[in-house]
Amino acid sequence: MSRNVNPSGKNQYNPVLKFDDEKLVAALRSYHREQLTSNTKISARLLSDHGIQMSDSTVKRRRKRLGLTGSGVTTTALGQDIAEQLVLEQMDQDPAKRHGVRTIQAKIAFNKEIHLKRDFVSAVMHEHDSDGFAGRDPTCKKIRRDPKFPIxxxxxxxxxxxxxxxxxxxxxxxxxxxxxxxxxxxxxxxxxxxxxxxxxxxxxxxxxxxxxxxxxxxxxxxxxxxxxxxxxxxxxxxxxxxxxxxxxxxxxxxxxxxxxxxxxWLRLRLDWGDNVVMFFNKGVEDGVYNAQIPQQYELCQWLWPMLLRTELQKFVDFRNGARVRLDxxxxxxxxxxxxxxxxxxxxxxxxxxxxxxxxxxxxxxxxxxxxxxLLEFTSAEFSARAQEVYDSLKIVNLSLENVWGVFTAMYPLLYGAEAL
Structure with a gap:
């Protein structure tokens, strides 16, 4: 007679996801991009957002296994040169110089999944662009606000x-x-x-x-x-x-x-909008784009909305994940x-x-x-043709930095060499 009181091997606890479970990995990386490091809060978010039940200690082990470490450990492990280069690369994406220390720090976490110490980011920014801090002093007139009491x-x-x-x-x-x-x-x-x-x-x-x-x-x-x-x-x-x-x-x-x-709107303009306008106008100033030429206007109306929608969603994801200061x-x-x-x-x-x-x-x-x-800028027929040409170029990543190059490559393929 068997003395095994639990022949199935199951107990009262739900099975815990392995560290390489795709859904878990995606969730933990998403929270890391938000600079969320509290294992308790991550455990609660996993349950609320994904229905994943996981204790604080297990969350800590899974994050460590995936290399999702905090700013102190990461900044030290990367070394001065690599960490500094990350800050400078992020600053280069802000030609309007609207991003402060907290924004640069948060954008590195969001874009690279790397946490850097705020003091380190500040030191690099002061060393390489001290004038930018003076330009970001608040100057707008304040409107009296009454507190809200949301339910x-x-x-x-x-x-x-x-x-x-x-x-x-x-x-x-x-x-x-x-x-x-x-x-x-x-x-x-x-x-x-x-x-x-x-x-x-x-x-x-x-x-x-x-x-x-x-x-x-x-x-x-x-x-x-x-x-x-x-x-x-x-x-x-x-x-x-x-x-x-x-x-x-x-x-x-x-x-x-x-x-x-x-x-x-102010944050959107400073973090994103001003830079978008600068990149767009660069194509006009360099003679790449002339809105008075119907074919160029048509292609621009297809290509730029596609890029801006992607970039706008990145901004939204970043802002939603950024921690609001305690008040x-x-x-x-x-x-x-x-x-x-x-x-x-x-x-x-x-x-x-x-x-x-x-x-x-x-x-x-x-x-x-x-x-x-209702939301499209060009006809369905033209959109289909433009998408086919775009796909043929095998663009890995359309960005503000390369969009005018893609425009130049697509134009003769859509309209013929005589259109140049």
Missing amino acids: GIHERWAGDGHDKLYKIGYPLWAVVDDATGKWLGAWIVPSNRMGEIVAYLFLCLVEKFGGMPLQFTTDCGSETTKLFGLANALRNIFHPEYDLEELPAHVYLRSVHNISIERQ KTKPGPSGMSRNEAFSLPENWGGRDCLLPVDTEVIRAIKEHMGGDA
Whole structure:
């Protein structure tokens, strides 16, 4: 008679993922890029974001096995020359000199998965570009703000258009979560002043999250009237228990008071937008691009939106993963990244306020409006031809540094040598 009381070999504990599990590795590297080093917080994020149950000590062992070390160990292990080169390379990607120490440090972590000590980054930046610090002194006039008291995520979404890239022909529309400041979506669009496009982007987010917020806020622009009607209609259909008089589905605010989204624009311009404009204008100044030539304009309208959408998503991912400084006087989340605040609202006393909707209905409305074709800068026929030519060049990575070179290579292949 067998004395084995557990012949299956299983116990009450769930199996723990191996260190090389693809899903686990991707998650741990993502958190490392956010500069999240607390094993306790990582354990909580794994459970909230991916349903992975793992103790703090196991997280620590998995991170060590993957070489995901903190700034002190990493800076020492890399050595002075390599670490300094990482800082200088990141500074080179900021010709407008808008990035401070914290931004450079965070971008190295985000782009390279390498943590460097802040003091080291500061020392390198002071040595090689001390004038840049004087140029980043804040000079903007302050507007009086009253504190917000958020109750949770999806309580309110704030949307707005950004026109600083209009000067090169690429307007932007974005939406953030009011409580956490997390970027929910950002898009390069043919126009951010067309009501159809703005309403469509709202539906994209509703479909993405499977629901709508308690309230949406925008400024008073005419492009938001369709959004206003759509938000009210969806609320009436799916959640008639909320009175539109007592809790409006959409509220108009002056731009200076729609602060959740408005405060994001300065950072976007300094971290990203100013450099984009400089790289774009370089092609004009060097005689590579002339917008008055229809073929050049057509190709530019296909190539640059593709690049900007990729670069904009990188900016969004970076900002959502960057840790916000701790402010004990501030109601709501602080001392954590926007991703963490959004994934774990209970950590700062919040809750999930999302109002579920039938996403099949949302998809049907989007299709009736014209689908993703609303967001395209060129015709479907030209886009297909341009994509074929682009693929034939086997471009490994389209970037701000090489985009005009790719433009020059694609042009004769699309229009013939006589077009040059």
